[in-house]
Every structure is written in structure tokens, then in C-alpha cells.
Amino acid sequence: MAGERRAATRIPLAVDFCLLHLDSDTRVLCVPRNISATGILLDISLDPEVEGIAPGDVVVLDNFPESMHHLLTSREGEVVWTQQGLCGIHFFTPIVIGC
Numbered sequence: 001m002a003g004e005r006r007a008a009t010r011i012p013l014a015v016d017f018c019l020l021h022l023d024s025d026t027r028v029l030c031v032p033r034n035i036s037a038t039g040i041l042l043d044i045s046l047d048p049e050v051e052g053i054a055p056g057d058v059v060v061l062d063n064f065p066e067s068m069h070h071l072l073t074s075r076e077g078e079v080v081w082t083q084q085g086l087c088g089i090h091f092f093t094p095i096v097i098g099c
Contacts, residue, residue, distance in 0.1 A: 008036035008094075020044070020089075021060040026052055032064075033086070037094045039077065045085025053087055055079050061089070 020028040020042065028050060031043040040061070044050045053059075061075040077089040 008038045018042075018061055019063040020053075021062060022052060022057055027062075028053065030087075035095075035097070037091075037097055039080070039088055039090045042087050042089060043085060044082075044087050050085065053079055053082055055081055059089060 016031070018030055018032055020030050022028065028044055029047040031046065033041040033043055035041075044053060057079040059077060059079060061077070076093075077091040079087055080090045081088045
């Protein structure tokens with residue numbers, strides 16, 4: 001992609017869904033598309049609450065499959081962009097990805 005700014009390698013994911021907590025009352029159903037040490041790409045187009053997500057929002061990821069819990073030691077991050085039903089989350093603390 002032209003103008004790519006991310007240095008961390010992305011890993012595609014095959015996960016059905018997770019939840020994105022915007023605050024104590026708002027949860028958004030999303031589908032993770034790929035993950036890197038510094039962030040995650042989410043498809044948020046399935047949920048009507050999607051209009052409430054904006055860059056700068058602090059979010060918490062939840063309801064990942066048990067097999068991913070070792071990856072997501074840090075589940076808090078900030079929305080850095082949204083576009084056409086997708087959003088990019090930057091983790092506050094990078095995660096370790098490896099075998």
C-alpha cells in the first residue's frame with residue numbers, strides 16, 4: 001500500500017469475532033482482520049454502534065478465543081483511524097508475537 005507507515009509485521013487472523021469496549025455502556029461487535037506487535041485491524045461494519053467510534057477513543061478488546069489470550073497481554077489501545085467499516089487500534093503496550 002502506498003504511504004504505509006506501520007513498521008511492525010502484520011499477521012492475518014482467522015477469528016470469528018471479539019468485542020470492543022468503548023466505555024462502560026458501549027460495546028461493539030467486531031471481526032479482527034490482522035494483528036501486529038503494535039496494533040490490530042478490526043472490521044466494525046457489523047454493529048450499529050459503529051458510528052460511536054472515532055480516532056482518539058480509548059478502547060479495550062475482549063471476548064477473544066482462548067487460543068489468543070497469550071498474544072493479547074495488553075488489550076487497551078487507542079483508535080487511530082476509521083474508514084468504511086474498518087478501524088485501526090494502536091496498543092498502549094506492544095504485544096509479543098511469536099511461536
